Amino acid sequence: MNRRKFVERLIAVVASVSAVTAGFRRARAGVPEGYDPGAHRYSMGIQVDNCIGCGRCMEACKAENLVPKEPFFFRTWVERYVIRKDGTVGVRNISTDETSAQEAPVDRNILRSFFIPKLCNQCDEPPCVQVCPVGATILTEDGVVLVDDQRCIGCRYCIQACPYGARYLHPVTMTADKCTFCYHRITKGLLPACVEVCPTQARIFGDLKSKSNPLQRFKRMHKLSVLKPSLNTEPKVLYSNLDGEVR
């Protein structure tokens, strides 16, 4: 056979093998039928005035995402701020176990107090993605920062790089872990677990690429801020009526 025919045959073989293996790979992927990440961009709003600090979001998140139950690992948590008349600020994290029958004694020094839910801000310029040495943490096309726990080497650089304390090292898998906006739920059209169980709708979930959703109204009716804007991480969790004392 002459050289030209050989080359043609070779190209044909290579092309068909690639096509077959590509198709094989896609079929094995297990992507929900018809889910196009490019058609979505997820974001969350926090209506600070509505949060009553009940902690159900924290419980639901741990249950949904199999987060260790100990109070050292959180994908989402709620902080309680007390600003006193003398200007001092007291902050603590609420526990999921606030069922004591004794209410706190009346404090005449409180000027204002409120609850602030916190979670991974799914930044559009995520410092965690920037610093991961093996690319185990990625920003998906639909705006969610995910961690590949089969690639993560547990160097903890991303945990150091996150300005919001949203990440922790999972004590069993020894890989970095954090809120994923319940990616396995939102890609099926469900709400994240924390949004689902919030009794006062303090958490609002929405798709930035859709025109009509609760998040859109939230953005219209409130003045919004994000946490640590000076760090230019472009967080996608938007807070309404965020007090200046919140860090």
Add this chain to the structure above:
Amino acid sequence: MSNPLVERLAELMGQAMGFIYPNEVEIHWSILVVVYPYLTGLVAGAFILASLVKVFNVKEVQSVYRLAMLTALAFLLIAPLPLLIHLGHPERSYEIFLSPNFTSAMAMFGFVYAWYLMMVLLLEIWFTYRKELVVWSQEKPVPLRWIYRVLALFSRDTSPASVAFDKKMVKAITIIGIPSAFLLHGYVGFIFGSIKANPWWSSVLMPIVFLFSAIVSGIALVIMLYMVITLYRGRTIDMPCLDTMASYLFYAVIVDFSLEFLDFIHRLYESEESIKILSYLVMNKLFISLVVIQVFLGMLVPLGIMVGTRLFRLGAELRKLLYFVAVILIQIGIFATRWNVVIGGQMFSKSFRGLTAYKMDLTGLEGLLTSLVLLALPFVVLAILIRLLPPWEDQAIA
């Protein structure tokens, strides 16, 4: 769920002061990550000292040139160990080389390390020793002879022309090596300095400070090794060599001290948001390790000693004693510097409202004993290297 971990975290939670984000109770970068920049710093410093001979023709230091190179190699070989041990999945560490994330300073450092090890250090040592390797491959007894043959890359040429070429190559590699050494340890500083989330680390000066403290610690180490080994071998210490090394150490300490002082003044003057919690951190949790050990014992006292040895005409014995004290203090001080950067940076909350606590285990993979072993290992490797490639001029082949 591992109970020791839960117990430890519960205890740390109790020791936290003020408000911390709940995930911050666990200190992630432990003593192992303190040991690592300490070891790489010694590499860069020892190499810079050696390069003084080849590039800047500082003849007095010639006698420690090979020792400094072997020291650099010994420490560079052990340096990745604390990192590997610290990883959650060390068995996946090959991923850094196979599919690195190019925006990550840590990933790129893997390549800088590989470049420095292969193309600078090993290459320069090879060209330095090539002629001896060939001679030893012909003179030494049998099993060693084969080792030397392989090490010499089967070279057999000992002609003056080849030796002259070796010397030229050494000079050329050193010229490339100096910026490479700067890159090696400056990069470690960049790994910390580029974290905008942490105001204790995030600073333009961080790579520079890391580099100069590395140079200080490396020169101090070579001085210490030279003094100890020479005494062990029963020879006399070459005082001009020692005095010259001490001079360069003095210059390096002055620059390092100036840089750290500048960082301090700059922080206080700019008084950014984090200044309150950082001041509190320094004056409380880090007082002993920073003010007492790093600054006073590790920098001011050695500086005073070295100024003293230059101002006053002291006898050789007294100078040796003072130099030795100074270099020991400097080593402790630089280790404390690494501690204050790594551990200190994790002792305060990113909410700027609280402090955490670090409890170092005695045993265990991230414990004190492991760190001491890792700090001792390079000396073991150095002993082997010295046996294999004796750096002494009186044993060098003319």
Add this chain to the structure above:
Amino acid sequence: MIRLFSKIPDALVRVIVVVVLLLSVVLLIRLVLPRNLTDTAVHVQSTMDREMQKPVMYAGQGACTDCHEQSAKKASGYHRNLSCETCHGMARQHVENSLEIKPVIPSRREFCYKCHRYDPARATGFPQINPAVHNPLKECISCHDPHDPKPPTVPRECDACHGEIARSKAISPHVQLECTTCHIVAAQHKISPRAVRAEVPTEREFCGRCHAKGAAPKDSPTIDLATHGEKYLCWQCHYPHLPELD
């Protein structure tokens, strides 16, 4: 080519050979390895896939309405903004196996404390109780149907919903005043609090009834209403429920 090599010193040639060998090995390893170890796009896709396949534990609001009529009752009461799973916990497995796996049905008082125990950080108007004082021996659900938790009787006192204000007033000089002293409250407000609001005073003279010089003596601090505080209304400086005196 050979002549070029002969010009390069022997030592350097050996080094070059070793370097080339090492680089070839590295290159070979990279080429030989399967794509899933080296290709970023494959990693990203695989991560998304694995994440999407994780099990769902909470069924979502829509899943309950198909079978449970309590959902309809809840849809018009005060708990209408809650998901069923807010109180009943995760129910996905129940949806898939309704007969054998049941969600929790909370019945103890302590469960309701999570939301309704008084906490000053909770917004005013949110119904809060002092658990130690509010029917401590009864279960909440014995009086309040969780799916339509209207109070069994119209609240007698304002502090049922205005806990922080009541507790502030209780330690203030105004402790002896009823809420209705200053606020005109239609009875309907206790039934439809958001539709019918209480009235608030609108002029300085209102406070002057007790606090102006020459007012009816009540041991209350007095000021010259004409000059004190210039153009401001009293409550722009003094918090009426816990008034500061300087």
